[in-house]
Amino acid sequence: MAWIWMIIIMFALVLLFRSWLLKNKAKNLPPGPKGFPILGSLHLLGKLPHRDIQRLSQRYGPIMHMKLGLVNTIVVSSPEAAALFLKTHDLVFASRPQNQVFKHMSYGERSMVFSKYGHYWRNMRKICTLELLSNQKVNFFKSMRREELSLLIDELREAAKSEVVVNLSSKVCSLSANMTCLMIFGKKFEDRDLDERGFKWVVQEALKLAAAFNLGDFIPFISALDLQGLIQRAKCVNKVCDRFFERILDEHLESKNDDSKDFVDVMLGIMGSEVTEYQIDRSSIKAIMLDILLAATDSSAVTIGWAVAELIKHPYVMKNVQDELEKVVGLNRMVEETDLCHLTYLEIVVKEVLRLHPPGPLIVPHEAVKDCTVNNFHIPKKSRIIINVWAIGRNPSAWTDAEKFFPERFIGSQVDVKGKDFQLLPFGSGRRGCPGIQVGLVTVHLILAQLIHCFDWKLPNGMLPADLDMMEAFGLSCPIAQDIMVTPIYRLRD
16 A cells, blocks of 8 residues: 555656646746756766766856756856855845754754854854954964964974874864864863764764755655665764763853853853843854854865865975065064965965865855846745855866966955955855854964975875875865875974
8 A cells, every 4th residue: 555655646746846847947947957857966966066066067057957856956156157146136045945964963943054044143143253253353362373383383393303104184173173172162172072083073074964965955755764864973963062062061151260251151141141132042052163163173174285285286386385484484483473464475375275175165055035037047936056166266267277276376366265256255255155264264374384384295105296186075165085194394493
């Protein structure tokens, strides 16, 4: 009997799909692959979906329609098209679609990154911007960044004396995690305080899950089956993080140190006050803690990893960066944050790294809150909008020799990474653009400058720069797939 009902249900769904096709034929949807009933074009997405949809966009155009499962999806792959969605019609596309995986990781829909556009999201963004991400707060943590970076440099100096190979990717990730924890929690933790698998595993697992194309999001009637096991993995990550966050909240409530208030203290103070504007609870605080921990820890580490890899692969660029550092800083001291504004070549190197290797190749999807017409195309309500910033950064109509690592392209250019120039969108743009751009850029520039200034880097086992594997691993961010294993050679004068 069960199989009869299954046939009836499948037949009904096919009829619904055909009805949808007929209804939308009269409307001018963007061009795109046809897809299958129920499944749509999900079968066209592989392990690196940003590359897959780039290839499809080269065929169908910079505004492409795909049916992913039962969900209308619009893929945007050019600067001009991105401006239409993120600037011209920003308010229409400011919301977020359903993400069942992150819903389980982030206490319902309390995540600032994945929550719907509305009162709650605006208040959470306001708190984070004022209390953690403002220029005043960035400057407040300057001494902390110097101290933590000095500890890493000392560790690498010892490795240089012994001429041992180090996992630079892992060390930069740990440094980034320490800096983030000090900003949010007021203290840093041992790698296994979060989980026996370490901070790096938890962060990368969470980001992989958040970026995964979960079948349940696109074919809702099968979501309860969890066919890919993503929901179960998300619950596991949530359990690990919740235990850690509860401990932190309890410690802060017990200590009540009025002389040193960190971000968690501020959030707890708002929760305990009579201010009705924000309306946050303990779960809201934990969700925002997770947002910031993931974003701040990973994006900086990913960008620095790609930058070091590109510099090793292009020795002439490495030499130019080191020559500038010698001229501005000298070989008698380390880099200070006050030096960064004078390191103009380093700045264009970071821009070029962010162009080719944006921390998130696909901006967290947007959702249309109503029907809209964009460039004469009909965009239905509830459509998912995927901005492929990885493809935009490699778009030959926007960049000469788009696949080539060539920082000099930015000499004399006013293009920046803060969301106003749509050919370069590593941090997104518009209402849902990343609020942590300033702290992220300062962190990346400082750590990268220090690593390149203090050390030369030698590949192990006779590897040549040309042998370096530059393939990425997919997630909400895309780190270089292979950890960077190098031997540091100290170059400053004692």
